[in-house]
Amino acid sequence: MTIQFRGPAGQETTPYLLTPGPLTTTPAVKEAMLRDWGSWDADLRAVVASIRSDLLDIADAAQGFECVLLQGSGSYGVEAALGSFAPKNKKTLMLTNGAYGERAIKALSYMNRDFISYETDELEAPSAEEVAALLKSNPDIGAVFLVQCETTSGIVNPIEDIAAVAQKTGCIVILDAMSSFGAMDLSMKRMGIDVLISSANKCIEGVPGFTYILARRDLLEASQGASHSLSLDLYEQWAYMQKSGQFRYTPPTHTLVAFAKALEQHKAEGGAPGRLARYKKTAKALRDGMRRIGLTPLLGDNETGPIIQTFATPRDPNFDFTRFYEGLKQRGFIIYPGKLTKKPSFRVGNMGALDHEVMEMLVDATEATLKAMNIKDLTPAE
Numbered sequence: 001m002t003i004q005f006r007g008p009a010g011q012e013t014t015p016y017l018l019t020p021g022p023l024t025t026t027p028a029v030k031e032a033m034l035r036d037w038g039s040w041d042a043d044l045r046a047v048v049a050s051i052r053s054d055l056l057d058i059a060d061a062a063q064g065f066e067c068v069l070l071q072g073s074g075s076y077g078v079e080a081a082l083g084s085f086a087p088k089n090k091k092t093l094m095l096t097n098g099a100y101g102e103r104a105i106k107a108l109s110y111m112n113r114d115f116i117s118y119e120t121d122e123l124e125a126p127s128a129e130e131v132a133a134l135l136k137s138n139p140d141i142g143a144v145f146l147v148q149c150e151t152t153s154g155i156v157n158p159i160e161d162i163a164a165v166a167q168k169t170g171c172i173v174i175l176d177a178m179s180s181f182g183a184m185d186l187s188m189k190r191m192g193i194d195v196l197i198s199s200a201n202k203c204i205e206g207v208p209g210f211t212y213i214l215a216r217r218d219l220l221e222a223s224q225g226a227s228h229s230l231s232l233d234l235y236e237q238w239a240y241m242q243k244s245g246q247f248r249y250t251p252p253t254h255t256l257v258a259f260a261k262a263l264e265q266h267k268a269e270g271g272a273p274g275r276l277a278r279y280k281k282t283a284k285a286l287r288d289g290m291r292r293i294g295l296t297p298l299l300g301d302n303e304t305g306p307i308i309q310t311f312a313t314p315r316d317p318n319f320d321f322t323r324f325y326e327g328l329k330q331r332g333f334i335i336y337p338g339k340l341t342k343k344p345s346f347r348v349g350n351m352g353a354l355d356h357e358v359m360e361m362l363v364d365a366t367e368a369t370l371k372a373m374n375i376k377d378l379t380p381a382e
């Protein structure tokens, strides 16, 4: 029996990336990278300016906010934002229910800033009431950090309720919107988000290479000298960008032009609402299809976001993740191992340049792979 390989249009020999990023991009995004750009040149400066203003528009933050682009992946952006905005003489309340919240805590520990962590189970969202209680009993908290969609499980946290509570006590809100920005509903102005971090290779569907931080202008102005790091100093990066239209240090030129193309496609799709509609459809096709063949999603339909889905590993003793992964890869799909600490699982991302039909093809490929591995018991492993 020959295995049928199904790659994306325009790149038929490479698999779909069903991961938390990097993602499958469109041929147009890839083609944008076929030219070299001078970092100092006016053409590239125009690209940088338009990216910054488009990102502020998407975040509903055109007035009173600034956008800083920074070399590196999303974690660099999180670390930079904490270095510039986590107060030095007060504590930061760090909300965590997964690996990305944990990573942010680790970054803050590296800088020796004080914090209190509020941890919930990986399959459970934090509560705004608990945040209110913590802020009340700890008046020395000056900032709250949280993740909108924790990509560890795909869970969506109630950012609006928590931001409202934080705002009431005068705390600034720092949001990791890495895997949600550009798809899920998000308005910095309406929701009271003071600082937001995302990166090029998530829902905007660009390629990896830079991160972006959107922040209230007054906070950014006040952050001069706050950063613990030269390369990650957002004030310096912003001041230089304002003055020259350029990055400090070598910019990720090809990533920037690819991202500008990705933003054009984002706009053409109807912005974040348009993208969300497609992601919801792909997520539903994925979850329904996997259920139909006997697999179990670990989060309920109302808890999970439209970004990534976590499934329980089948109990069958023949199941082996590496073989499963290889079987899917041979059929044209790259998935991701689970990141849950307690439950054996695997993840399938549904961000990227793909639609519900791709998910239906993935479900067929999953069924064929499980059959080839002689897996019969699909009930969740303990």
Ligand SMILES: *Cc1c(COP(=O)(O)O)cnc(C)c1O
Pocket (backbone or CB within 6 Å): 020, 021, 073, 074, 075, 076, 078, 100, 147, 149, 150, 151, 176, 177, 178, 179, 199
């Ligand atoms: C992808 C992601 C990050 C950043 O991870 P990198 O590996 O640095 O790209 C941070 N937070 C969340 C929620 C993410 O999904």
